[in-house]
Amino acid sequence: MRPEILRPEIEHDESVPHTHPEPGVDPHAPLPAATRALRVGIGGPVGSGKTALVAALCRAFAGELRLGVVTNDIYTTEDADFLKRAGVLDPARIRAVETGCCPHTAIRDDIGANLDAVDELAEALGPLDLVLVESGGDNLTATFSRGLVDRQIFVVDVAGGDKVPRKGGPGVTAADLLVINKTDLAPMVGADLSVMDRDARARRGALPTVFQSITEDPLASQVADWIRHELAHRSTVTVPPDAAGAASPGAASAGVGSAEPAPRAVAGQAAPVAALPVGRA
Amino acid sequence: MRATARLVARADGHGRTVLPELRGESPLLLRQVPAGDGGVTVYVVGGAAGPLAGDELRLDVEVGPGAVVRVHTVAASIALPGRPGPVSRMLVRATVAAGATLRWLPEQLVAAAGCAHVGDAQVDVAEGGTLHWRDELICGRHGEQPGHAEVNTWVDLAGRPLLRQSLTVGPDVPGWAGPAVLGGAAATGSLLVVDPARPAEPPAVAGTVARLPLAGGLATLWTATAADAHTLRAYLEPPTENRSWCGGAPPEPVSDQHSLAGMGG
Amino acid sequence: MAAPTMLLLLADGRFPAGAHAHSAGLEAAVAAGRVTDLATLGGYLRGRLATAGLVAAAFAAAARRAAWSSGRRATLARLDAELDARTASPAQRAVSRRQGRALLRAGRQIWPAATFDDLPVTPGGPHQPLTLGLVGAAAGLDPAQVATVAAHATVTGSASAAVRLLGLDPYQVQALLVRLAGACDATAARAARAAEEPPERLPAAAAPLADIHAEAHATWEVRLFAS
Numbered sequence: 001m002r003p004e005i006l007r008p009e010i011e012h013d014e015s016v017p018h019t020h021p022e023p024g025v026d027p028h029a030p031l032p033a034a035t036r037a038l039r040v041g042i043g044g045p046v047g048s049g050k051t052a053l054v055a056a057l058c059r060a061f062a063g064e065l066r067l068g069v070v071t072n073d074i075y076t077t078e079d080a081d082f083l084k085r086a087g088v089l090d091p092a093r094i095r096a097v098e099t100g101c102c103p104h105t106a107i108r109d110d111i112g113a114n115l116d117a118v119d120e121l122a123e124a125l126g127p128l129d130l131v132l133v134e135s136g137g138d139n140l141t142a143t144f145s146r147g148l149v150d151r152q153i154f155v156v157d158v159a160g161g162d163k164v165p166r167k168g169g170p171g172v173t174a175a176d177l178l179v180i181n182k183t184d185l186a187p188m189v190g191a192d193l194s195v196m197d198r199d200a201r202a203r204r205g206a207l208p209t210v211f212q213s214i215t216e217d218p219l220a221s222q223v224a225d226w227i228r229h230e231l232a233h234r235s236t237v238t239v240p241p242d243a244a245g246a247a248s249p250g251a252a253s254a255g256v257g258s259a260e261p262a263p264r265a266v267a268g269q270a271a272p273v274a275a276l277p278v279g280r281a
Numbered sequence: 282m283r284a285t286a287r288l289v290a291r292a293d294g295h296g297r298t299v300l301p302e303l304r305g306e307s308p309l310l311l312r313q314v315p316a317g318d319g320g321v322t323v324y325v326v327g328g329a330a331g332p333l334a335g336d337e338l339r340l341d342v343e344v345g346p347g348a349v350v351r352v353h354t355v356a357a358s359i360a361l362p363g364r365p366g367p368v369s370r371m372l373v374r375a376t377v378a379a380g381a382t383l384r385w386l387p388e389q390l391v392a393a394a395g396c397a398h399v400g401d402a403q404v405d406v407a408e409g410g411t412l413h414w415r416d417e418l419i420c421g422r423h424g425e426q427p428g429h430a431e432v433n434t435w436v437d438l439a440g441r442p443l444l445r446q447s448l449t450v451g452p453d454v455p456g457w458a459g460p461a462v463l464g465g466a467a468a469t470g471s472l473l474v475v476d477p478a479r480p481a482e483p484p485a486v487a488g489t490v491a492r493l494p495l496a497g498g499l500a501t502l503w504t505a506t507a508a509d510a511h512t513l514r515a516y517l518e519p520p521t522e523n524r525s526w527c528g529g530a531p532p533e534p535v536s537d538q539h540s541l542a543g544m545g546g
Numbered sequence: 547m548a549a550p551t552m553l554l555l556l557a558d559g560r561f562p563a564g565a566h567a568h569s570a571g572l573e574a575a576v577a578a579g580r581v582t583d584l585a586t587l588g589g590y591l592r593g594r595l596a597t598a599g600l601v602a603a604a605f606a607a608a609a610r611r612a613a614w615s616s617g618r619r620a621t622l623a624r625l626d627a628e629l630d631a632r633t634a635s636p637a638q639r640a641v642s643r644r645q646g647r648a649l650l651r652a653g654r655q656i657w658p659a660a661t662f663d664d665l666p667v668t669p670g671g672p673h674q675p676l677t678l679g680l681v682g683a684a685a686g687l688d689p690a691q692v693a694t695v696a697a698h699a700t701v702t703g704s705a706s707a708a709v710r711l712l713g714l715d716p717y718q719v720q721a722l723l724v725r726l727a728g729a730c731d732a733t734a735a736r737a738a739r740a741a742e743e744p745p746e747r748l749p750a751a752a753a754p755l756a757d758i759h760a761e762a763h764a765t766w767e768v769r770l771f772a773s
Contacts, residue, residue, distance in 0.1 A: 098770060098771055099566070100770060101770050101771075106566070110564055110565070112652060116648065442630070444634065446632070456589055456595070459590055459593045460575050460581050461571065461575065461753055462756070463753075471634075484764070485761070486758055489758055493761065496633070497627065
């Protein structure tokens with residue numbers, strides 16, 4: 001069940017996927033084996049709603065996935081504090097990375113501090129299913145290194161102007177998922193969602209784009225579903241049954257659950273999105 | 282001028298400390314003064330002005346198991362220029378046995394204009410020994426720039442390196458007065474406290490004094506800079522059971538601290 | 547002596563070992579009002595070079611010397627303890643180990659055949675200068691070159707942070723670095739000579755404000771730089 005707001009009422013080709021293309025036309029790089037958490041980067045310009053999206057995903061995955069968050073915001077502790085205040089994620093599951101005023105460097109050219117933070121989360125918390133890496137607010141040229149994340153989401157908002165998708169840049173054109181955020185503001189800022197949709201398709205080819213308003217969909221359902229789909233489609237490895245516990249980082253998608261997750265037989269099953277449980281509150 | 286002095290302290294088995302050896306020579310004379318608590322207090326009495334460039338002074342201190350020794354100086358040492366060329370040197374070697382206590386709390390070293398002085402301290406503290414070791418350096422007499430002064434503090438605890446610190450000031454030392462080293466402060470110093478009876482303390486900072494738990498054992502270093510000797514001393518008074526910060530309450534935050542906090546936004 | 551390009555690669559601020567996120571105390575010095583312009587930055591860099599720069603370069607060169615020695619593991623352990631004893635500030639120790647861990651991550655991936663397992667296993671990671679010594683060995687640098695990389699990083703890291711924090715004119719800052727090049731080389735040469743001594747006799751040049759700045763910085767709720 002998708003909130004209706006998520007797609008603008010425009011001429012609409014249902015064959016263009018909103019979440020993920022068919023396996024045969026998957027434009028993404030192969031995902032790594034499920035020996036560790038899936039790492040998903042969330043980038044985008046300042047103020048586009050990255051932190052709000054992270055908070056929504058934390059809410060959506062509560063009780064479903066073992067989640068960690070690494071935040072790179074320039075004012076590092078502010079993002080972490082936002083998540084703490086929102087009560088959506090245990091502070092122990094958040095790591096902040098200082099970027100020395102170079103947010104793009106920390107996620108693209110010199111990723112060690114972020115990789116350290118990901119490692120520290122796993123060391124402190126045991127195996128995780130998903131780590132969200134939020135970039136510091138930057139401009140349209142920022143992208144994540146494939147050495148840091150497996151998938152990246154680029155967030156732009158309608159208030160930034162409906163020409164943003166046309167401007168392109170590696171985030172808009174190449175992110176695995178483009179999120180056009182704050183659609184509820186479109187009438188107020190005079191943004192034409194159909195223009196944004198058309199330009200995004202032109203820029204992105206088969207790569208998916210979602211329209212979203214966290215105000216109206218506090219669980220960011222489309223993005224959450226997309227991540228579930230990516231998790232389910234990672235290539236899997238044979239994890240010995242007795243290694244699926246906390247001692248093994250290889251239990252990534254085998255142990256999907258809450259704070260004390262019960263192992264589930266997801267590994268090896270390329271479950272369709274619709275078959276995955278949706279963690280609605 | 283060359284001079285050596287030696288101080289050997291032992292516990293007498295009745296709760297008192299005795300000095301089987303206490304000898305010195307000018308300008309390094311040692312005087313024991315009465316102390317009421319069983320420990321001994323020894324003053325280093327400068328027999329002449331100095332140290333002067335060219336002086337070679339050496340003091341050995343050996344504190345045996347259970348003995349308690351305090352060492353003070355009667356006045357600040359003023360390192361002065363002497364014959365051109367050589368430096369003045371003051372070497373202190375101390376050993377502190379298990380259960381022994383050495384409180385080395387001399388007055389300041391003042392690096393006068395034109396001086397060339399090297400102070401070396403090499404201290405070995407056995408596991409279970411207690412040490413208070415204070416170094417204070419005043420960069421120049423009032424209103425003058427200092428000569429070259431180097432204060433080297435090498436302390437081992439239980440046979441492991443605990444503290445290695447060389448502080449060097451003077452006209453030939455790049456950046457010593459600048460914002461990375463002393464920031465224009467005329468006085469700087471540190472107090473090392475090794476005390477097995479004292480609980481570990483977390484790091485803390487207020488203005489220009491910091492409390493630093495060391496890596497090599499249960500030991501804490503207070504390090505400070507200050508505008509003058511008096512302020513520095515307030516930062517570096519040895520702590521007592523009831524005073525975590527040296528000199529009582531944490532020093533009042535100086536403007537420094539406000540600007541640090543202000544950076545937050 | 548290694549090919550010059552290898553030296554340049556290791557000294558490059560773009561070498562992925564996290565340098566961009568460290569100001570080496572400059573962020574705190576700026577906040578305290580001690581570094582405000584090009585002149586005070588110059589004083590800061592000279593002081594850093596003579597203290598932390600000399601110590602880091604000497605330890606890096608010593609670790610590089612140990613890299614091909616038979617007692618390498620024991621020497622590295624001694625160097626680790628000696629460097630701890632020269633780093634009174636817990637915040638500075640943590641930063642050095644954090645940077646060492648970042649450099650080790652890069653070294654392991656770039657030189658997979660090199661052995662880094664003799665570095666002391668410590669909770670926060672190996673000290674940066676020790677790691678640099680072994681990475682330098684993997685790259686074929688000699689101790690003097692490793693010391694040059696360390697001394698160079700001491701000044702360029704803070705200078706780059708100053709450009710970002712104070713908005714200084716990058717040409718003027720680069721001109722300052724050019725003026726400091728001789729001091730940088732002299733520091734590296736001195737460090738390389740000192741590295742021939744046993745670990746306990748390596749330089750221990752201290753800077754009270756470095757400790758004070760580092761501890762103040764560590765208490766901030768909000769930081770732009772990791773150090």
